[in-house]
Amino acid sequence: MVLEYKLLIDGESKDSSTGETFDDINPATLENLATVQVAGKEDVDRAVESAEEGLRVWSEVPAPRRAEVLFRAARILQERKEDLAVLMTEEMGKVLPETRGDVQEAIDITNYAAGEGRRMFGETTTSELKDKFCMTMLRPIGVVGMITPWNFPIAIPSWKIMPALIAGNAIVFKPSSDTPLLAIKLVEILMEAGLPPGVVNIVPGPGGSVGKAIVQHPRIKAISFTGSLETGKWIMGECAKTIKRVSLELGGKNPVIVMDDADLELALEGVLWGAFGTTGQRCTATSRLILHEKIKDEFISRLLAKTKSLRVGNGLLPETDIGPVINKAQLEKIERYVRIGKEEGATLLCGGNAIDPGLPGYFFEPTIFTDVTPDMRIAQEEIFGPVLSIIMVSGLEEAIEVANNTRYGLSSAIYTESIGNAFRAIKKIEAGITYVNAPTIGAEVHLPFGGVKGTGNGFREAGTEAIKEFTEVKAVYVDYSGRLQKAQIDTE
Numbered sequence: 001m002v003l004e005y006k007l008l009i010d011g012e013s014k015d016s017s018t019g020e021t022f023d024d025i026n027p028a029t030l031e032n033l034a035t036v037q038v039a040g041k042e043d044v045d046r047a048v049e050s051a052e053e054g055l056r057v058w059s060e061v062p063a064p065r066r067a068e069v070l071f072r073a074a075r076i077l078q079e080r081k082e083d084l085a086v087l088m089t090e091e092m093g094k095v096l097p098e099t100r101g102d103v104q105e106a107i108d109i110t111n112y113a114a115g116e117g118r119r120m121f122g123e124t125t126t127s128e129l130k131d132k133f134c135m136t137m138l139r140p141i142g143v144v145g146m147i148t149p150w151n152f153p154i155a156i157p158s159w160k161i162m163p164a165l166i167a168g169n170a171i172v173f174k175p176s177s178d179t180p181l182l183a184i185k186l187v188e189i190l191m192e193a194g195l196p197p198g199v200v201n202i203v204p205g206p207g208g209s210v211g212k213a214i215v216q217h218p219r220i221k222a223i224s225f226t227g228s229l230e231t232g233k234w235i236m237g238e239c240a241k242t243i244k245r246v247s248l249e250l251g252g253k254n255p256v257i258v259m260d261d262a263d264l265e266l267a268l269e270g271v272l273w274g275a276f277g278t279t280g281q282r283c284t285a286t287s288r289l290i291l292h293e294k295i296k297d298e299f300i301s302r303l304l305a306k307t308k309s310l311r312v313g314n315g316l317l318p319e320t321d322i323g324p325v326i327n328k329a330q331l332e333k334i335e336r337y338v339r340i341g342k343e344e345g346a347t348l349l350c351g352g353n354a355i356d357p358g359l360p361g362y363f364f365e366p367t368i369f370t371d372v373t374p375d376m377r378i379a380q381e382e383i384f385g386p387v388l389s390i391i392m393v394s395g396l397e398e399a400i401e402v403a404n405n406t407r408y409g410l411s412s413a414i415y416t417e418s419i420g421n422a423f424r425a426i427k428k429i430e431a432g433i434t435y436v437n438a439p440t441i442g443a444e445v446h447l448p449f450g451g452v453k454g455t456g457n458g459f460r461e462a463g464t465e466a467i468k469e470f471t472e473v474k475a476v477y478v479d480y481s482g483r484l485q486k487a488q489i490d491t492e
């Protein structure tokens with residue numbers, strides 16, 4: 001029997017006002033894992049009320065005590081890591097080693113954020129006046145709306161939820177309709193760990209209705225969004241109307257530069273993992289290989305051989321390298337871009353087709369285009385699938401120019417044995433992340449994560465930056481002189 005999941009409001013499973021449900025489909029087998037109730041606008045109102053009540057309680061809990069809840073949650077996540085990983089592979093398709101990594105990332109950020117509970121540092125400084133003390137302190141923002149995609153169904157919600165919680169906020173959370181179960185499991189674990197009712201509320205359903213109601217809600221003080229550039233632009237515009245803080249983590253068109261002095265075997269492994277890991281469905285996926293022309297013949301022939309040996313199939317099987325893409329619309333989008341690439345004059349080196357590995361789901365061959373020029377659409381637009389475009393260059397300056405020639409700026413990488421090349425690339429590539437001799441994927445939770453240009457609006461997740469995303473800074477002046485002192489006026 002298929003289980004039905006409801007909304008999570010005020011610490012309880014609640015029926016939605018719409019009476020509608022949607023199916024949670026396994027993209028490999030097309031089995032229905034669960035049905036989930038669709039929240040309506042009035043459910044979002046209920047969730048906000050519940051969060052406001054949760055906020056009153058939670059914001060009064062000292063941060064080191066909040067941390068205890070998070071540490072317990074991290075332990076429970078650890079105990080259930082394998083079950084959650086299997087469920088994740090069933091829900092969104094990526095292979096088991098990667099879904100284990102996704103849960104591990106959630107464990108890591110939960111422990112990390114908990115540690116920040118004893119580091120909610122402000123600053124102290126001198127006053128320009130006598131007998132006066134100055135400091136800053138961090139305060140929670142209030143009720144925060146969170147909207148997340150499906151490709152990291154536990155890690156991305158955790159990057160947002162854990163720092164927001166340690167800072168004392170309450171949350172209304174809309175997960176992707178492709179991965180509601182993992183979101184529900186995560187919040188259930190937080191509640192089992194002792195999170196008071198109402199502090200995190202889940203309202204599942206489509207972005208166009210539920211997401212929109214969250215973004216436009218007058219009593220939600222901030223939005224933390226991860227998803228596509230198009231949705232992010234719309235959200236930013238809406239948030240302007242109510243002067244909401246909005247942090248955006250959007251798409252990428254991430255380049256790997258391989259120089260003629262690179263360790264070729266290392267670079268090959270990195271490009272393969274960066275381009276085809278998570279079936280190319282990472283915001284940090286390597287979608288452009290910027291290759292020095294001197295090594296093109298050898299590099300491309302070795303890359304082709306390795307790509308052809310990748311096995312596409314059910315992510316639960318140990319022999320599978322690449323799982324399915326998330327849904328039919330995404331499969332069709334990839335097919336469309338393959339057609340565009342051919343029409344633009346790029347050469348299809350391998351792949352390019354949907355395949356049937358003996359399952360009815362949405363599988364696509366790892367695909368490589370060569371003869372790609374920097375302005376082609378396949379070199380500019382995010383495809384979000386296992387498609388790599390190879391662009392040839394004759395030197396580092398040109399490579400960096402090509403790397404910077406997109407609207408995105410999330411991750412980037414250079415393979416070179418020259419320290420000069422490495423540091424020139426670090427300095428000049430327009431991106432939030434640059435790897436040297438490592439692929440564009442593989443962020444660690446204690447470093448800031450995010451991008452420039454069309455990838456984001458200046459915020460960073462993870463690391464200590466995450467606390468800034470979810471706090472307001474207050475300046476405090478304590479005058480113990482016993483008389484009225486006037487800043488800028490009492491200058492004698």
Ligand code: NAP
Nearest residue numbers: 148149175176177206207211212227228231249250251283
């Ligand atoms: P998406 O279509 O923008 O959806 C992301 C989330 O926004 C989903 O929960 C979606 O709901 C919701 N949504 C859609 N329209 C909305 C609206 N008008 N108002 C409010 N919410 C709305 O992106 P996606 O296809 O799920 O995810 C892939 C994208 O995410 C890629 O561009 C990828 O690069 C990006 N991404 C970025 C990062 C990063 O950290 N920079 C990390 C991972 C992914 P429903 O889908 O449920 O309708």
